Amino acid sequence: MTGLSARRLPLLDRLRAASSSHRSISSIVTMALITALLPIIATIPPFSGFNPQSVWVNSFADAGVYVLLALGLNIVVGLAGLLDLGYAAFFAIGAYTYAYGASPFSGNDFPFWGMLLVGAFVAAMFGLLLGAPTLRLRGDYLAIVTLGFGEIVPTVFLNADRYTKGTNGISGVYLPSLPGYQFTFTDPWPFYITMAVIVTVAIIAIFRLQESRLGRAWMAIREDELAATSNGVNAVSTKLLAFALGASTAGLGGVFVASKLAFVSPDQFGFTVSFTVLAMVVLGGMGNIWGVAAGAFIVWEILTVILKQLNAVLAGTPLSGIDFLQYQYLLYGLALVAMMLLRPEGLFPSARRRRELHAAEEAEEPAAPTGALEGAGQ
Numbered sequence: 001m002t003g004l005s006a007r008r009l010p011l012l013d014r015l016r017a018a019s020s021s022h023r024s025i026s027s028i029v030t031m032a033l034i035t036a037l038l039p040i041i042a043t044i045p046p047f048s049g050f051n052p053q054s055v056w057v058n059s060f061a062d063a064g065v066y067v068l069l070a071l072g073l074n075i076v077v078g079l080a081g082l083l084d085l086g087y088a089a090f091f092a093i094g095a096y097t098y099a100y101g102a103s104p105f106s107g108n109d110f111p112f113w114g115m116l117l118v119g120a121f122v123a124a125m126f127g128l129l130l131g132a133p134t135l136r137l138r139g140d141y142l143a144i145v146t147l148g149f150g151e152i153v154p155t156v157f158l159n160a161d162r163y164t165k166g167t168n169g170i171s172g173v174y175l176p177s178l179p180g181y182q183f184t185f186t187d188p189w190p191f192y193i194t195m196a197v198i199v200t201v202a203i204i205a206i207f208r209l210q211e212s213r214l215g216r217a218w219m220a221i222r223e224d225e226l227a228a229t230s231n232g233v234n235a236v237s238t239k240l241l242a243f244a245l246g247a248s249t250a251g252l253g254g255v256f257v258a259s260k261l262a263f264v265s266p267d268q269f270g271f272t273v274s275f276t277v278l279a280m281v282v283l284g285g286m287g288n289i290w291g292v293a294a295g296a297f298i299v300w301e302i303l304t305v306i307l308k309q310l311n312a313v314l315a316g317t318p319l320s321g322i323d324f325l326q327y328q329y330l331l332y333g334l335a336l337v338a339m340m341l342l343r344p345e346g347l348f349p350s351a352r353r354r355r356e357l358h359a360a361e362e363a364e365e366p367a368a369p370t371g372a373l374e375g376a377g378q
Helices: 003-021 023-041 053-079 088-101 112-134 139-159 189-210 213-223 225-230 235-261 271-284 289-313 328-342 351-364 370-377
Strands: none
Touching: 023 053, 023 189, 053 189, 053 213, 053 235, 053 271, 053 289, 088 112, 088 139, 088 235, 088 271, 112 139, 112 235, 139 271, 189 213, 189 235, 189 289, 213 225, 213 235, 225 235, 271 289, 271 328, 289 328
């Protein structure tokens, strides 16, 4: 090892130690850097050839919604080990909460900033309602119940015409505003900055939860619920809090997307949303907060921007005759299969998750012969 490398290692160790001991500050600095760099990267080829900067910024704001959803689902799936296939239901509840609180349909005009907290709270209450009857369920049975809940909620919104306008949805939802400034559809920057702040707050809160006694209880239940309860962990309250806190994050995303689109409809919250968010969590790296956020952002941008631009990129090549827009979900499915075969722990796995998935491989490694070890020690 060179002298330069030897000097770098202690520096990296000091940076990691500082980041771990000052998690909130490091999260704020990291998110500030990412928020500043993404619009700049959008102006650099080849990204500038895909879309103008304003379109990229709008896409980043939309990606932030799915980052929020993935962070919340990571609490339920990645930390507590509870499989939830109906997560889009809480997304819908947050969106309709804002639609009722700030739209001509309801006659209310409550401020967006307060409705963020209300939407998170209402979604958390429904998370408790979902968690209560599922406390004794595990694995496939829990997945089926949550899947049913995810189908019930959009269907209720679809059929309750008197209260939700059914298939027509609630339009004219009021945009956010600040003293002296009104958000507009033509300027994506305020939405982008707002989403960056919301994601930053969510990341800080989830890091604190993960490192708290509650977070350790979630991971203990995920590893072995029987052993956890035998050591004094209250499985009932711990699971309920996982569902509630995960749902509250989805509620934040629902309020934001309703305010950004100024429209809410039941078809925005189908099973595809739940599946996509779960895939983002798995691909990013379950249990790793930054990994899940990065996985959600990457998957969203690939699905909504990169795959749709392949036709333009491949113009003049032998593949120019293929309409990749028609095959974007086929390519997405193939990528999921390849990922699960080649790197099942995800792109950015947590150290614990990596050890879990590769424990069998490490156990199968042949031990070195005694003679070889003796020779190596001489």
